[in-house]
Amino acid sequence: MTNETHNKAEQDQDGADNSKYVKKKLLAIEAAAKVFADKGFHGATTQDIAAEMGIQQGSLYYYFKSKEQALQEVCEYGFEHYVTRMKKICDKDQPFEAKMLAIVTSHLTNYRSKHSAMKVHNDQRLYLPTERRAKIKKLGSEYRDLLEQVLAEGIEKNVLRANLDTHFIAYSIIGICNSWGSNLVRDDDLDLFDTIEQCSDLILHGTINTTPKM
Amino acid sequence: MTNETHNKAEQDQDGADNSKYVKKKLLAIEAAAKVFADKGFHGATTQDIAAEMGIQQGSLYYYFKSKEQALQEVCEYGFEHYVTRMKKICDKDQPFEAKMLAIVTSHLTNYRSKHSAMKVHNDQRLYLPTERRAKIKKLGSEYRDLLEQVLAEGIEKNVLRANLDTHFIAYSIIGICNSWGSNLVRDDDLDLFDTIEQCSDLILHGTINTTPKM
DNA sequence: CTAACTTTCAATAGATCTATAGAATTTATT
DNA sequence: AATAAATTCTATAGATCTATTGAAAGTTAG
Numbered sequence: 001m002t003n004e005t006h007n008k009a010e011q012d013q014d015g016a017d018n019s020k021y022v023k024k025k026l027l028a029i030e031a032a033a034k035v036f037a038d039k040g041f042h043g044a045t046t047q048d049i050a051a052e053m054g055i056q057q058g059s060l061y062y063y064f065k066s067k068e069q070a071l072q073e074v075c076e077y078g079f080e081h082y083v084t085r086m087k088k089i090c091d092k093d094q095p096f097e098a099k100m101l102a103i104v105t106s107h108l109t110n111y112r113s114k115h116s117a118m119k120v121h122n123d124q125r126l127y128l129p130t131e132r133r134a135k136i137k138k139l140g141s142e143y144r145d146l147l148e149q150v151l152a153e154g155i156e157k158n159v160l161r162a163n164l165d166t167h168f169i170a171y172s173i174i175g176i177c178n179s180w181g182s183n184l185v186r187d188d189d190l191d192l193f194d195t196i197e198q199c200s201d202l203i204l205h206g207t208i209n210t211t212p213k214m
Numbered sequence: 215m216t217n218e219t220h221n222k223a224e225q226d227q228d229g230a231d232n233s234k235y236v237k238k239k240l241l242a243i244e245a246a247a248k249v250f251a252d253k254g255f256h257g258a259t260t261q262d263i264a265a266e267m268g269i270q271q272g273s274l275y276y277y278f279k280s281k282e283q284a285l286q287e288v289c290e291y292g293f294e295h296y297v298t299r300m301k302k303i304c305d306k307d308q309p310f311e312a313k314m315l316a317i318v319t320s321h322l323t324n325y326r327s328k329h330s331a332m333k334v335h336n337d338q339r340l341y342l343p344t345e346r347r348a349k350i351k352k353l354g355s356e357y358r359d360l361l362e363q364v365l366a367e368g369i370e371k372n373v374l375r376a377n378l379d380t381h382f383i384a385y386s387i388i389g390i391c392n393s394w395g396s397n398l399v400r401d402d403d404l405d406l407f408d409t410i411e412q413c414s415d416l417i418l419h420g421t422i423n424t425t426p427k428m
Numbered sequence: 429c430t431a432a433c434t435t436t437c438a439a440t441a442g443a444t445c446t447a448t449a450g451a452a453t454t455t456a457t458t
Numbered sequence: 459a460a461t462a463a464a465t466t467c468t469a470t471a472g473a474t475c476t477a478t479t480g481a482a483a484g485t486t487a488g
Binding site for chain 4: 429430431432433434435436437438439440441442443444445446447448449450451452453454455456457458
């Protein structure tokens with residue numbers, strides 16, 4: 001009768017398996033991801049998201065306290081898997097080339113198979129106020145650090161050129177992968193494994209012909 | 215007294231030098247570019263753009279018939295220079311490496327020196343309805359074609375590896391450049407020429423150490 | 429100085445869209 | 459079956475925001 005919690009959206013960081021709720025909340029995140037990916041954060045309406053889920057606009061607020069929170073959760077959702085997988089790859093003891101292939105594969109596979117959330121993370125996260133981006137930022141720099149570490153190892157083992165700037169290369173790899181990731185999302189006909197292979201090849205060998213027959 | 219053209223925005227494809235008008239219209243496009251780059255198309259308001267120009271919200275419609283038209287013009291504005299410059303580079307008779315350097319330089323310089331419009335073109339053009347994107351699309355494919363042609367020449371002259379997919383490489387180059395372009399826009403401390411050099415180097419030579427001392 | 433033209437302004441209608449609140453319905457529990 | 463709890467609905471206030479309109483202010487030219 002007083003102010004009980006009528007709104008699940010308020011008590012929302014527990015991992016407790018309210019099974020029913022948790023499952024539909026996930027659907028909500030995925031619906032938001034799809035809609036944000038298509039129309040952009042500001043271009044999308046809560047109505048769009050609700051429609052995607054087959055519920056009424058107002059009902060959406062049972063799952064999200066605000067549209068902004070929805071964006072935040074979509075971004076985190078899209079990015080968490082991705083960083084987790086990266087950690088696993090880096091932990092394994094593998095030759096450099098294999099690691100790099102695994103990294104590119106992980107990155108691009110994530111785009112194709114799973115989430116518009118990846119796209120939303122890339123394109124829309126800057127519309128979040130800084131407070132809401134803290135976790136995402138942390139994940140992002142974790143990811144880059146891991147990647148730079150892999151590159152540093154590669155240099156140490158003499159597989160990579162010694163004069164490389166790992167920071168620069170890390171950003172570039174992420175750039176290429178994101179760019180192709182977007183293409184994969186946009187164009188269903190694009191072959192995933194072909195793309196993976198070509199990206200890796202470009203990153204490793206560049207374009208120059210090193211054995212020119214004269 | 216009937217319906218005369220009170221609105222310049224309606225008669226707007228003439229290159230005639232209404233000097234005063236033309237100059238301020240350019241300021242309008244640049245203001246829109248800045249605001250769209252910061253807040254995104256849907257996140258920006260006509261009020262924001264007007265404020266950036268120091269005029270009232272309603273007055274903006276003297277220069278643009280609609281917010282959407284503003285976006286279209288910003289995208290075209292950002293991209294035209296860019297394609298024009300590309301043509302010049304390709305026409306010149308130069309060795310492959312020089313051409314590639316020039317292309318990367320042109321691309322990144324355009325980001326740093328001139329326009330948020332580049333950013334808007336990249337990030338926001340898909341929010342335009344197809345009709346409004348016709349010109350932009352044409353320019354885009356012109357650009358890619360030119361780039362692919364340069365690459366094909368490189369292969370022919372045996373400077374580049376024969377097994378390259380020019381289409382793929384072209385997209386990748388654009389991807390890397392856009393990615394670093396965004397970084398250049400976001401981070402003023404980033405050195406332009408350093409970035410250019412590193413991008414070119416990566417594209418040409420990749421990362422692998424081709425002369426490993428054992 | 430006056431008339432014609434250009435540019436800006438102020439005010440607003442009409443159309444959103446977010447978020448809230450309380451009722452209605454469905455689902456789970458005793 | 460009766461009660462409690464969870465989920466969804468309807469309706470709406472309040473806050474935008476775009477685009478229009480006609481008047482005001484500024485500029486140019488005769």
